[in-house]
Amino acid sequence: xxxxxxxxxxxxAYPGGFALTKIDLMIGxxxxxxxxxxxxxxxxxxxxxxxxxxxxxxxxxxxxxxxxSARSRRELARAMAMVPQEPSLPYGLTAWEVALxxxxxxxxxxxxxTSEDREAVQAAxxxxxxxxxxxxPYNELSGGERQRVLLALxxxxxxxxxxxxxxxxxxxxxHQLRTLSLIRRLNVEHGLTVxxxxxxxxxCSLYFDRLILLSSGRIVADGPPDKVxxxxxxxxxxxxxxxxxxxxxxxxxxxxxxPEKDKGSPPRKECDRL
Amino acid sequence: xxVHLAPRTSHLARRAYLGLSALLLLSLLIxxxxxxxxxxxxxxxxxxxxxxxxxxxxxxxxxxxxxxxLQLRLPRVLGGALVGAALATAGVLFQGLLRNxxxxxxxxxxxxxxxxxxxxxxxxxxxxxxxxxxxxALSAFLGGLLAVVVVYRLARVRGRNSVVTLLLAGVVVNxxxxxxxxxxxxxxxxxxxxxxxxxxWLLGGIAVHDPRQLxxxxxxxLGGIAVxxxxxxxxxxxxxGEDGAVAVGVDLxxxxxxxxxxxxxxxxxxxxxxxxxxxxxxxxxxxxxxxxGPDHRRLLPASALAGAAxxxxxxxxxxxxxxxxxxxxxxxxxxxxxxxxxxxxxxNGRQPEWE
Numbered sequence: 001x002x003x004x005x006x007x008x009x010x011x012x013a014y015p016g017g018f019a020l021t022k023i024d025l026m027i028g029x030x031x032x033x034x035x036x037x038x039x040x041x042x043x044x045x046x047x048x049x050x051x052x053x054x055x056x057x058x059x060x061x062x063x064x065x066x067x068x069s070a071r072s073r074r075e076l077a078r079a080m081a082m083v084p085q086e087p088s089l090p091y092g093l094t095a096w097e098v099a100l101x102x103x104x105x106x107x108x109x110x111x112x113x114t115s116e117d118r119e120a121v122q123a124a125x126x127x128x129x130x131x132x133x134x135x136x137p138y139n140e141l142s143g144g145e146r147q148r149v150l151l152a153l154x155x156x157x158x159x160x161x162x163x164x165x166x167x168x169x170x171x172x173x174x175h176q177l178r179t180l181s182l183i184r185r186l187n188v189e190h191g192l193t194v195x196x197x198x199x200x201x202x203x204c205s206l207y208f209d210r211l212i213l214l215s216s217g218r219i220v221a222d223g224p225p226d227k228v229x230x231x232x233x234x235x236x237x238x239x240x241x242x243x244x245x246x247x248x249x250x251x252x253x254x255x256x257x258x259p260e261k262d263k264g265s266p267p268r269k270e271c272d273r274l
Numbered sequence: 275x276x277v278h279l280a281p282r283t284s285h286l287a288r289r290a291y292l293g294l295s296a297l298l299l300l301s302l303l304i305x306x307x308x309x310x311x312x313x314x315x316x317x318x319x320x321x322x323x324x325x326x327x328x329x330x331x332x333x334x335x336x337x338x339x340x341x342x343x344l345q346l347r348l349p350r351v352l353g354g355a356l357v358g359a360a361l362a363t364a365g366v367l368f369q370g371l372l373r374n375x376x377x378x379x380x381x382x383x384x385x386x387x388x389x390x391x392x393x394x395x396x397x398x399x400x401x402x403x404x405x406x407x408x409x410x411a412l413s414a415f416l417g418g419l420l421a422v423v424v425v426y427r428l429a430r431v432r433g434r435n436s437v438v439t440l441l442l443a444g445v446v447v448n449x450x451x452x453x454x455x456x457x458x459x460x461x462x463x464x465x466x467x468x469x470x471x472x473x474x475w476l477l478g479g480i481a482v483h484d485p486r487q488l489x490x491x492x493x494x495x496l497g498g499i500a501v502x503x504x505x506x507x508x509x510x511x512x513x514x515g516e517d518g519a520v521a522v523g524v525d526l527x528x529x530x531x532x533x534x535x536x537x538x539x540x541x542x543x544x545x546x547x548x549x550x551x552x553x554x555x556x557x558x559x560x561x562x563x564x565x566x567g568p569d570h571r572r573l574l575p576a577s578a579l580a581g582a583a584x585x586x587x588x589x590x591x592x593x594x595x596x597x598x599x600x601x602x603x604x605x606x607x608x609x610x611x612x613x614x615x616x617x618x619x620x621x622n623g624r625q626p627e628w629e
Binding site (some may be wrong): 076090091 | 373504507510514515521523524573
């Protein structure tokens with residue numbers, strides 16, 4: 001079996017200095033992978049390399065057996081999608097018009113969207129539960145709704161690989177869970193491969209099968225949650241003290257954050273009682 | 275089923291096209307009626323039918339009327355329509371590509387390149403002529419294109435063109451060439467007539483000296499607009515940013531190069547017969563976006579029609595206001611378009627168009 005995504009000795013450096021060093025990584029079809037790591041550890045860079053938005057300085061990225069650089073953007077956009085990190089939209093597009101942009105790789109030059117395109121967008125917006133907001137201006141939607149419109153845009157591409165860059169950012173707890181449940185459902189029901197950067201360790205544990213831990217541009221751990229969510233590892237990578245125990249009701253690791261050691265418990269302010 | 279989901283239906287677009295086409299025809303009529311020698315609409319129609327080979331009975335007009343219509347007014351009016359359509363289309367292309375509400379057809383170097391080359395031509399070059407194009411028109415066309423090529427090369431960093439560097443390189447080249455133009459004027463202080471000519475050219479005015487010019491500029495502009503319609507999906511996709519556009523399948527490097535080339539060609543062709551007409555290419559796309567929405571598939575053709583109509587009207591005003599003196603039409607594109615733009619902007623004030 002060829003892996004769906006294969007990074008073979010990939011090196012990448014920004015002119016500013018930050019670099020990913022010799023990344024070897026294989027992701028199989030239907031996996032649900034979280035990419036973890038401190039800010040600036042290379043999570044977004046790794047996603048952009050998988051999508052071909054950045055090109056490796058050395059090494060090669062393969063998608064479904066072929067080198068990424070040999071494929072046309074249009075062909076790739078029909079096979080993989082990335083949920084944008086809520087870009088600011090320059091002018092007043094409706095939610096429908098935004099989701100319809102996911103059909104760009106299927107449009108023929110000089111032609112408008114076909115009924116097939118409209119059906120795909122409708123199905124995608126139904127899946128992400130934003131169809132009723134379709135006629136509303138995107139910029140007037142709540143953060144959670146925008147996120148789901150952008151997810152619909154990506155799904156309208158009919159991808160086999162879905163890349164997400166911190167999909168729970170800016171969302172309240174209930175929307176974080178809803179978004180991840182939806183992604184998980186797409187993964188389980190449609191065999192969609194999911195690779196997502198994410199910060200919350202417990203959400204990783206709850207929703208993902210495989211965690212990849214990055215630190216300063218290297219993969220320092222790769223495996224199921226109970227292998228990666230280890231107190232020593234987390235202390236070294238994030239510089240935080242944690243307790244890891246079992247989830248109260250599920251058979252997964254659960255992280256309890258401890259306050260910084262040398263300062264004791266967080267200072268509590270004394271207040272006058274009125 | 276999905277019709278109610280797309281609130282800006284093709285129905286609305288069709289009405290807009292129809293309305294704008296009617297407006298364009300009306301402005302063309304006003305344009306040919308306007309002038310020192312009165313020509314009635316009936317006479318105009320008869321001359322046109324007669325020339326088209328359709329028998330309309332005895333000739334009732336003066337031979338001079340025919341000359342005025344066919345050699346002077348019609349080329350002028352059609353030239354205005356072509357220039358207006360080209361500038362509005364280029365405005366749509368550059369605003370969409372650069373994702374910038376201040377972008378206009380001149381933003382990436384055309385105005386200063388054309389202006390500098392035209393200034394040099396007016397002060398220093400003999401008035402040669404090819405196919406009705408004088409040395410000024412040709413210099414302006416080539417100068418504009420050359421400046422865009424320079425900007426495009428300058429903006430290329432590590433084999434990739436970023437939209438922001440394109441914008442900045444355009445501003446820098448425009449500024450530098452603008453001052454070089456001023457320096458040229460100071461160094462080669464021409465006659466008062468020459469300086470006046472430079473000043474007028476920079477303000478813009480339709481100058482079709484020879485109907486043959488239209489047979490060159492016409493196909494470039496109409497063909498350019500037709501080709502531009504093939505880029506509307508890419509321009510739409512750019513709304514979600516450069517990475518977003520690439521992620522949905524836009525080969526941005528190639529596509530951006532083509533859009534820049536197309537915009538520069540349209541602008542260059544326009545500038546060669548009109549000098550630097552300002553504001554139109556900036557305002558028309560904004561006005562149309564407020565009226566029919568931001569979908570480039572509709573915005574682009576609608577802007578072309580509206581740009582054509584607005585410039586023909588502005589030109590009619592510029593010719594007639596203090597006739598027989600002609601005022602630079604660039605003044606009136608701003609004076610007519612500005613208030614219209616502000617009115618629409620304030621009417622839609624609740625929802626900002628650009629964020």
